[in-house]
Amino acid sequence: MNTQHRFSAVLLAAAAFASAGCSSTVNTVESANPSAQVTPEQMKHITSDSSLDSIVKPIFLNIGKADDGESLKVQLTVKNTKQGKARVHYRVEWKDAQGLALSGYTSTLQTIHLLGAEEKPIITIAPSPRAKDFRFVFISSESE
């Protein structure tokens, strides 16, 4: 190996070391035959900010009942498609059986933090028996 090659190798190793230090990613292990009966719902995914969409993507939607047996329970799994950490804000808007927005029931803006390539479920419970439908709204974060 000549000096130039050796220098390039050192530079590459340093860059790899530096990038490893800057980003933290997630590996996962789970049961090959999960016992939970999952029935994913179809998602209508509207994108108005492609840069936000390319960072955090909704990948799975489940709808069920809360432990009280009555309230609507919604789980939206999101994935960070990047290697670096990501942070986004979201809120959930609720609608009644007629599709009318339930004013005063919109959730407050929440923040979700994701490590590189991490998947995380966002779980929400209908705040009223009148809430029959929902919409997740994602807002990009100023930093991270």
Add this chain to the structure above:
Amino acid sequence: MKKSVALTALTAAAALLAGCSESTKYVDSQGPDTVVSIDKVDIQDFAAAADSLLTSLYDSPAFLNSPRKPAIIAVSGISNETSTQFDINMLLGKIKKSITRSGKAEISAVVGTTQDALTKEAKAAQEFESGKTSNNSHDFTLVGKILESKTKAGSTKQTTYIFQLSVIRVATGTEAWSDEKLITKQGSKSSVGW
């Protein structure tokens, strides 16, 4: 002559600076443009904590075997054990609003910290007239605590606020539900936007 040039330059600089200063504006109280304080609980922290804790409460079977539907909750109190002073109603108000609108429970105005003198008087008069005294004024008690943990690394400060809330079943004297929400803020000084 030199003095007047300097004075003109100073006046122009002052005018420019005045033009650059940010004017006061309205922002969404729960939006990402609000101020984030490093050493105090902000309005959006109360909202986020209440939202998260109540989602957990509604997901639990706490009110499932309530003797009444909707269940009646008496607020025992939420204590502020942080180093800053604030009105606990900023959190309690959000909790009360959400619980009463959920249809799962109602908040007692006869007992607890949310009692109202007129309602209490009317209830007592009602009981006196009917000759029946009710011993079961409420089914559950709501109790909570806000704690803080502060740490520092160099010039970076970190404050964690811990919001704890429990619902106690009066009939058994046991906790029917309990949860906590942690809100951690990190930085060197307060800033606008999150």
